[in-house]
Amino acid sequence: MSEQQLLLLLKKSDKDALKMIYLEHRNPFVNFARKFNVSDEDILDVYQDAIIVFQEKVIQGKLDNLTCSLQTFLFGIGKYMLFEKARKNNKKVTDFPLENEAYNYKEMSDSFIQETPNEFQLLLQKGFAELGKKCKEVLTLFYYRGFTIDEITEELNYKDKNVVKSQKSRCLKQLKEMIKS
Incomplete structure (x- = not known):
């Protein structure tokens, strides 16, 4: 099933599509997030939160013009959520850009949505x-x-x-x- 088909099903609140996306990208996200020295428990919490934000954006129609892969979009949301979690726990995370700035991951995820590629x-x-x-x-x-x-x-x-x-x-x-x- 293509990513576009998954997005259409998800827009209709299809639970199987959400489960498919969740399971397909969970392990790659965990592997990706381990680079940031965050516990596996925190990584999974962030991943679940990123999935929720992702689902909300799909239902709102904000991903109709997504110019990157679903995984790239999820990782983008999750990366900034991991940064926020580390910041709140007063942990220094050196792999994040502009580590002293607070991020609004919902706004940051909008940067992945463009009409045309640059x-x-x-x-x-x-x-x-x-x-x-x-x-x-x-x-x-x-x-x-x-x-x-x-x-x-x-x-x-x-x-x-x-x-x-x-x-x-x-x-x-x-x-x-x-x-x-």
């Missing part, structure tokens, strides 16, 4: 489309699905994690060069 997004899409199959797999698993280097090593049957690190580095360099040219 110039950089178009260049990124074009460059990604020109990458080889292996590069696409590694970058998609790492950035889109939230896999760790060890999980990618296992998923793609690489010799060891150093091979994956090198592959990822080469692919990013290649993508950056494509964008610059």
Whole structure:
């Protein structure tokens, strides 16, 4: 089922669609969020809150022009919610931009909704489309699905994690060069 079909079902308050989205993105979100040194319990709480915000935005029709994937949107909401949770607990989280500023995650999530992609997004899409199959797999698993280097090593049957690190580095360099040219 496509993301667009899921959004249409979710807009009609379809519980199965919500459950499908929840389960599909939970583990990648947990893997992604572990980078921020937050407990797994807090990560799951934030993920559930992000799902609620996501559902509200779909029902309100605010995601009709979503220009990123559902996962990117959920991760964006969740990232700022994690930051807020860490800030409230007086924990310093260095991986977040502008760590001293408070975020309104509902407003921040609106930044993912645009009529048309900006110039950089178009260049990124074009460059990604020109990458080889292996590069696409590694970058998609790492950035889109939230896999760790060890999980990618296992998923793609690489010799060891150093091979994956090198592959990822080469692919990013290649993508950056494509964008610059």
